[in-house]
Amino acid sequence: MWFLDDPVPFTIGDWVTPPDPQFILGDVNNDNEVNIADVTTLVDYLLDNSIEINMEAANMNGDDEVNIADVTAIIDYLLTHGE
Numbered sequence: 357m358w359f360l361d362d363p364v365p366f367t368i369g370d371w372v373t374p375p376d377p378q379f380i381l382g383d384v385n386n387d388n389e390v391n392i393a394d395v396t397t398l399v400d401y402l403l404d405n406s407i408e409i410n411m412e413a414a415n416m417n418g419d420d421e422v423n424i425a426d427v428t429a430i431i432d433y434l435l436t437h438g439e
């Protein structure tokens with residue numbers, strides 16, 4: 357059982373239906389799924405910043421920038437959570 361003082365447990369359900377903000381962390385291309393397409397979209401963005409992506413969703417590791425570390429974070433997520 358979790359109490360308010362405890363850290364919120366991280367679950368896949370929190371990712372799929374976040375009450376707010378309205379995006380799925382890791383869903384770089386905004387198609388409501390996190391899969392390998394988001395990895396390739398993020399890599400494309402890193403190579404060409406003119407590509408439009410969901411910057412908040414792309415910041416997979418929660419620091420203040422979108423970079424190659426987020427690519428590896430999404431890959432880690434996919435390896436852990438399927439696809």
Ligand SMILES: [Ca+2]
Nearest residue numbers: 383387389394
């Ligand atoms: Ca996606």
Ligand SMILES: [Ca+2]
Nearest residue numbers: 415419421426
């Ligand atoms: Ca980041």
